Amino acid sequence: MADTRQKLIVGAMETIRTHGIAGVSARTVAASAGVNQALVFYHFGSVDDLLSEAFLSATRARVERYRERLAAVATVRDLLDVGRRLHEEERALGNVTVLAQLLAGAQSDAKLAGSTAEALGLWVAEIEAVLVRVLAGTPLADLADSAGLAAAVSAAFIGLELFEGVDPVGAHAALTSLEQLAVLVEVMEDLGPVTRRALRAKLRPPAARSPRRSRA
Amino acid sequence: MADTRQKLIVGAMETIRTHGIAGVSARTVAASAGVNQALVFYHFGSVDDLLSEAFLSATRARVERYRERLAAVATVRDLLDVGRRLHEEERALGNVTVLAQLLAGAQSDAKLAGSTAEALGLWVAEIEAVLVRVLAGTPLADLADSAGLAAAVSAAFIGLELFEGVDPVGAHAALTSLEQLAVLVEVMEDLGPVTRRALRAKLRPPAARSPRRSRA
DNA sequence: GTCTATAGCTGGATAGAC
DNA sequence: GTCTATCCAGCTATAGAC
Structure with a gap:
């Protein structure tokens, strides 16, 4: 059947997880998939190619699944809710x-780098779209490029994941802190127009800011 | 000589890098160190033990080296400067x-987890001390626990490092965004007392905030 | 498409000469 | 302390039977 491929893809994800x-090898993946080791090479050519394809298809499926929910996000508070939900779901699935x-x-490993970058890009693009929508009108919108x-948000989540593996308590505290940081942005939405203008004035056009070094 | 140990430690770091x-094995590490493979086991017992010891000693040395500079940091602007310097230096060295x-x-790998957590803790503790000093008096001080x-800052840097390996341009943009975010905090230092009090009022005691779910 | 078998290599780890 | 030699496990990849 054509679902030996599918079994191998699932097995590959499971094994990395x-x-x-x-710990990934043609043998460990095949064992997890319950198929013969030689089939990795028959269907995918090499272990790296299997990993690339497995990860890309898994990521596409996940991003797809979240597109709707992300599209419904309109405020920072929404974003935090969906973000936490997404984080927990992804964590449980191990993605x-x-x-x-x-x-x-x-x-x-240059070969892996290409497909990993592509998959990562799928998430970053999705996140960017939401950020643009949510941050429109806040001082952040013209402070930092979307x-x-x-990319920073994505990087933070990846780092947190690794952190969590060796220090779950610390990682949890970090996540909480990040959420409270986001509250700062939320608060700005609710500031009066006077205060906002004051903030904005302080922040100035970031494009005109010299890239490095200037007296404080 | 007793510096076969040292050669192996240096070789281990170099090989991971x-x-x-x-790609780490007793053989690859020994090759990079220019010593015999069997000496890994004679001096360290196992490859994992070598990695643990190498990384801990390297981290201790780096943290030591930065203690002074971090102690001199007094403002958010300082922190960003030293932070960028540190980031570039660590990047060049590959730590x-x-x-x-x-x-x-x-x-x-539970064995690695212990020593890695310990080394990571060295950095986090150092960073926390600086943050406490710099953020004292800003709204952030009572918003998020130090x-x-x-931990969040550390996680972000780790994630950025991995990001950079597959998408250097994206990682650079992310770092720039994070720095501009920090400018937000800096700006708050300069706000008038009235505005500050308004912000503070919005933020309220975070301890009293219910941990999950509450109507917006 | 799937399996067995196998070539050829790299890995951790140890024994024993020096 | 260091080196050679070696065992054995696990690895990628292929050839060839079914």
Whole structure:
């Protein structure tokens, strides 16, 4: 059947999740999938190619699944709610774990780097779209560029995932802090126009700001 | 000589840096150190033990080296300057790379997890001390707990490092955005007392805030 | 498409000569 | 303390039977 491919894809994700990128091999993946080891090479050519394809298809499915919910986000408070929900769901499924492992592997494996970057890009693009919508009108909108912010948010989640593996308490505290930071932005939405203008004036056009060094 | 140990420690760091956690073995490390493979086991017992010891000693040395500079930080602007400097220096030396790789490995290796957590803790503690000093008096001081913030900052840098490996442009934009976010905090330092009190009132005691769900 | 078998390599770890 | 030699496990990848 054509679902040996599917079994291998599922097995690949499962293996990265449980054994980490260093524990992935044609044998471990095939064992987890319950199929013969040689089929990895028959269907995908190499282990790396299997990983790439598995991760891309898994990510596409996840992003798809969240598109609707993200589209409904209109305020910072919404974003935090959906964000936490997404984080918990992804955590339970282990997708962020997989992303972190692949990123680690990709640092010294050009082949993995390409597909990992592509999958990561799917998330970043989605996050950016939401941020643009939610931050419109807040001082942040003209403070930081949206692509950069989206990348920063993604990076933070990846780092948190790794952090959580060795220090769950610390990671939880970090997540809470980040949420409270976001409250700052939320608060700005509710400020009176006078205060807002004062803030805005302080922030000035960021494009005109010299890129490095200037006296405080 | 007793510096075979040292050679192996240096070789271990170098190997993680260049080949990633998945590329580390007694043989690759020994080759990079220019010593015999069997000496890994004679001096350290196992590869994992070597990695643990190497990383802890390297981290201790780095934290030591930055203690002074961090102690001189008094404002958010200072913090950003030193932070960027530190980030660039660590990047050039590859220490954050190593940290990220070890964290990835530690997710499925309890032995690594312990020592990695310990080393990570060294950085977090240092960062927290600075944050407490710098944020004293800003609304952030009572918004988020300092340990959580320090962990969040650390996690963000780790995530950025991995991000950078597959998308350098995106990672750079993310870092820039984070710096501009920090400007928000800086701006608050300069706000008049009236505005500040308004902000503070909005933020309220975070301890009294119900942990989840409440109508907006 | 799937399986067995196997070549050829790299891995951790140890024994024992020096 | 260091080196050689070695065992054995696990790895990628392929050839070839079914």
